[in-house]
Amino acid sequence: MSHQAEVAARLRSYIQGSTILSSPLNAGILYNIQDRLKNLAKKDILCQKACDAIFCLIEEYSQKLVSARPWQISHNQEALRWAKETRDKIIEVIKSNAKENCEEIQCIVDLAKKSVPNLCPTQDDYSFRCSSQVLGCSWRAWEHAWNIVSQEINSATDNPLIFPPSMPKEESGSYEDWLKKNPHLCAQAVVSGGNFHGEPVGMVMDYLCIALAEIASISERRIAHLVDPRHNNGLPAFLTKDAGLNSGFMIPQYTAASLVSENKVLSHPATVDSIPTSANTEDHVSMATIAARKCREILKNSTFVVAIEIMVCHQALFFRLLKPGLLAQKIQKMLLEYPIEFHNTNQTGIPFFQEDQVWYPFMNALSQAIQKGKFLQYR
Numbered sequence: 001m002s003h004q005a006e007v008a009a010r011l012r013s014y015i016q017g018s019t020i021l022s023s024p025l026n027a028g029i030l031y032n033i034q035d036r037l038k039n040l041a042k043k044d045i046l047c048q049k050a051c052d053a054i055f056c057l058i059e060e061y062s063q064k065l066v067s068a069r070p071w072q073i074s075h076n077q078e079a080l081r082w083a084k085e086t087r088d089k090i091i092e093v094i095k096s097n098a099k100e101n102c103e104e105i106q107c108i109v110d111l112a113k114k115s116v117p118n119l120c121p122t123q124d125d126y127s128f129r130c131s132s133q134v135l136g137c138s139w140r141a142w143e144h145a146w147n148i149v150s151q152e153i154n155s156a157t158d159n160p161l162i163f164p165p166s167m168p169k170e171e172s173g174s175y176e177d178w179l180k181k182n183p184h185l186c187a188q189a190v191v192s193g194g195n196f197h198g199e200p201v202g203m204v205m206d207y208l209c210i211a212l213a214e215i216a217s218i219s220e221r222r223i224a225h226l227v228d229p230r231h232n233n234g235l236p237a238f239l240t241k242d243a244g245l246n247s248g249f250m251i252p253q254y255t256a257a258s259l260v261s262e263n264k265v266l267s268h269p270a271t272v273d274s275i276p277t278s279a280n281t282e283d284h285v286s287m288a289t290i291a292a293r294k295c296r297e298i299l300k301n302s303t304f305v306v307a308i309e310i311m312v313c314h315q316a317l318f319f320r321l322l323k324p325g326l327l328a329q330k331i332q333k334m335l336l337e338y339p340i341e342f343h344n345t346n347q348t349g350i351p352f353f354q355e356d357q358v359w360y361p362f363m364n365a366l367s368q369a370i371q372k373g374k375f376l377q378y379r
Contacts (some may be wrong), residue, residue, distance in 0.1 A: 032235050033090070036108050044099065053093050087112055125231070127221035134218050141211035145204040152201055159196040163189050199271060202288030205295045208267040212295065213263035216302035219309045220256040227253050239315045239353075245358045249312050250365070256308045259301040266294045266301075307366035311350060313361075319354040 037051045091112050098105045165185040167178045227249050231235040240248030270291040276283040324350055350362055 011329040033108055033111055036111075038093075038103065040104060040108075080237050108194040112251075125225065127218050127225065127339045131218060131222075134214055136348070138211040138215050141207050145208045146331045148204045155195070157195045159194075160190050161195065162189060165189055166278045186300075198286035198288030202286040202291045204234065205291035206267075206271050207290065209263075209267045209269075209291070209295045209298050212298045212302045213260070213267045216256075216260050216263055216298075216305040218289065219302075219305050220253075222307075223249075223253050223256050223309050223312050224276075225240055226316050232316070234314055235319050239312065240356075241354065248353075249315065252308045252359055255359075255363075259305050263298050263301050266298050270294060303370050304363055306370060307363050310363055310366050317352055 041051050048376045091109055093103065094109060094112070110119040165179075165182075165188070167175050171178050212365065226235065227232045236248075238246075238248030238250040238253075239245040270287040273287050274284050277285070348367070
């Protein structure tokens with residue numbers, strides 16, 4: 001459990017934005033309500049004071065929610081009670097301040113009724129609920145690989161190995177002359193063994209391939225949830241305001257899915273393969289270099305997938321009316337200040353994407369930030 005707790009603290013930071021989507025008050029619907037209320041106020045169907053009162057109710061609810069429990073709020077029955085109370089007050093204000101009972105007013109009331117679920121979800125999807133367990137396993141695999149590789153790079157893996165004999169204390173003269181007198185000891189000092197075999201490194205590289213691929217796999221599932229309006233609890237489809245005209249984060253999710261699929265192919269263990277060479281003398285080889293190269297490629301792919309998730313979570317936070325938790329605020333601050341090189345110009349920070357962009361400069365910048373350990377200071 002200590003490993004799982006540690007990996008949760010170190011690696012879970014980039015899904016902080018994802019957890020905010022589980023709020024019981026549906027922010028996507030509330031944004032829709034706010035826009036409609038503003039239009040009604042302009043048309044003099046609903047007074048501006050009523051709009052201000054409703055926005056204050058939403059803000060008050062947000063403050064209560066964050067102060068009570070900023071993480072995994074979907075399991076908080078008290079939060080659901082606040083959400084229902086806020087919804088009912090919104091409906092009451094709308095009905096009591098409407099100057100006419102038009103179709104638009106009724107539509108807004110119906111939307112408000114849909115903004116809060118009847119019951120809290122009892123179980124989040126595995127990609128959220130089990131993230132620390134999955135990442136904890138990956139962390140332990142990395143620890144195992146670190147221990148093995150550390151031993152290997154500090155071990156004698158040449159062939160043959162030389163174990164020089166010790167000259168007896170009673171012998172006089174030089175060590176070289178003594179060896180010349182005892183040539184058989186020189187022959188015995190040369191030992192041909194199997195320390196050169198790369199199996200120890202090859203097997204842990206294959207193991208690490210699987211561990212890294214799983215980090216990307218569960219990350220992509222969270223990305224898919226965040227861009228899917230059927231699962232993201234009120235966020236707009238593909239996290240863009242004008243879906244259809246803009247594809248939003250649909251394409252980055254394609255990229256993540258493609259990289260995860262490539263990782264699956266690369267995760268096939270190299271060390272189970274062996275081609276005999278040297279007239280069958282070298283009849284079982286480790287293929288460890290192939291395993292290590294695959295691992296490096298999976299690490300690169302997985303880093304990009306996590307970078308995409310950070311972008312998606314960052315975008316989702318801007319669509320939420322709720323104030324993000326302290327950790328999310330720190331990450332947002334870093335994202336907004338992180339320099340990004342784009343067409344030989346420097347842009348400060350990851351913005352809120354109003355429309356489709358060329359995504360790769362942001363992915364590259366975030367991927368480099370992850371590789372340099374920039375996010376560990378925000379855990």
